[in-house]
Amino acid sequence: GENVEQHPSTLSVQEGDSAVIKCTYSDSASNYFPWYKQELGKRPQLIIDIRSNVGEKKDQRIAVTLNKTAKHFSLHITETQPEDSAVYFCAATDREYGGSQGNLIFGKGTKLSVKP
Amino acid sequence: DAGVIQSPRHEVTEMGQEVTLRCKPISGHNSLFWYRQTMMRGLELLIYFNNNVPIDDSGMPEDRFSAKMPNASFSTLKIQPSEPRDSAVYFCASSLGGSLFGEQFFGPGTRLTVL
Numbered sequence: 001g002e003n004v005e006q007h008p009s010t011l012s013v014q015e016g017d018s019a020v021i022k023c024t025y026s027d028s029a030s031n032y033f034p035w036y037k038q039e040l041g042k043r044p045q046l047i048i049d050i051r052s053n054v055g056e057k058k059d060q061r062i063a064v065t066l067n068k069t070a071k072h073f074s075l076h077i078t079e080t081q082p083e084d085s086a087v088y089f090c091a092a093t094d095r096e097y098g099g100s101q102g103n104l105i106f107g108k109g110t111k112l113s114v115k116p
Numbered sequence: 117d118a119g120v121i122q123s124p125r126h127e128v129t130e131m132g133q134e135v136t137l138r139c140k141p142i143s144g145h146n147s148l149f150w151y152r153q154t155m156m157r158g159l160e161l162l163i164y165f166n167n168n169v170p171i172d173d174s175g176m177p178e179d180r181f182s183a184k185m186p187n188a189s190f191s192t193l194k195i196q197p198s199e200p201r202d203s204a205v206y207f208c209a210s211s212l213g214g215s216l217f218g219e220q221f222f223g224p225g226t227r228l229t230v231l
Contacts, residue, residue, distance in 0.1 A: 032218065043207060043222040044159070089159060103149065103172060104220060108158045 002027040002094035006107025014115055019080050021110045023090035024072045030092040033066060033073045034104070039086045047088075048075070080114045087111050120223035122208050128229045134196040137226045139208030140189055147213030149220060150183055150193050154204045165191065166213055198230045 003026040013019050025033075034049035050057045050064045050073065057064050061080075066073040073092075077084055091104040121140040129135055141148050149164040163173040165185045173183070180199070185191040195202055205227050209220040 034219065043224055045222070046219045049219065103161055103164045105161070106159045 002030060002092055002105040004090060004092050004105050004107045006090050006110060008110060009108065010111045010113070012113045012115065013080050015080060015082060017080055019075075019077045019084070019112055019114075021075045021088055021090070021112075022072060023074070023092075023107050024070075025092040025105075026071065027092065027094065028068075028071065030094070032093045032104075033064070034091050035062075035064060035075050036089045036091065036106075037086045038089065038109075044089060077112075080112075082114050082116050085112055085114045120208055120210055120221055122206075122223035122226050124226060125224060126227045126229075128231065129198055130231050131199055132197040133230075134194065135198045135202075135228060135230075137193040137206050137208075137228070139191045139193070139223060141191070141208070141210030142221055143189070145210035145212055145221075146188070147211045147220075148185060148191050149209040149211075150191070151207040151209065151222075152204045153207060153225075159207075162193070195228075198228075200230045203228055203230050 031052035036044035038044040063076040090107040150162040208223045
């Protein structure tokens with residue numbers, strides 16, 4: 001099955017700086033890579049995702065890059081703001097059961113702190 | 117749509133008691149997932165259903181845990197008997213699944229405390 005590694009586990013940046021979180025995955029058949037943001041005491045919510053036919057995707061200050069050859073993908077947040085402080089999870093599909101009946105395997109999370 | 121609904125939001129029980137967590141997925145979604153989140157282990161998939169059928173329950177910790185999905189709009193996760201190490205936040209999530217596999221929408225979670 002799929003294994004997802006996420007680094008770093010904690011990240012502290014100054015407001016306005018950029019933040020980068022990296023994930024690697026093991027299953028070359030994985031084809032969907034979402035990123036979730038979880039604020040303290042809240043539920044995880046999708047912020048951006050990328051599919052295996054795309055190398056990069058951007059949404060305002062957030063971008064995700066995917067390198068299928070190296071089996072890694074990254075989240076980039078530019079011009080960070082205090083409200084970006086949260087735990088971020090990457091995930092990849094586990095295609096063990098084939099077809100479209102896949103589930104998500106999540107990384108352990110990165111706690112991002114943006115200091116004003 | 118109200119999103120994924122979970123109940124109760126908080127549950128405090130004593131060791132040995134039976135606990136039942138409930139979930140109503142988003143209407144039209146045919147995949148449902150149960151997760152457990154703790155500081156130590158992060159977000160763990162316990163079991164997921166596709167079209168009400170359990171597909172993968174390899175994440176269920178032990179026989180004390182069981183999950184059912186009797187119809188497309190309701191699922192339960194039961195722990196019997198409960199133990200202090202079961203204390204965690206339990207999330208239910210749903211997605212469209214199938215060829216539209218993509219975003220999972222999480223419910224607000226149930227915070228379980230077993231004394």
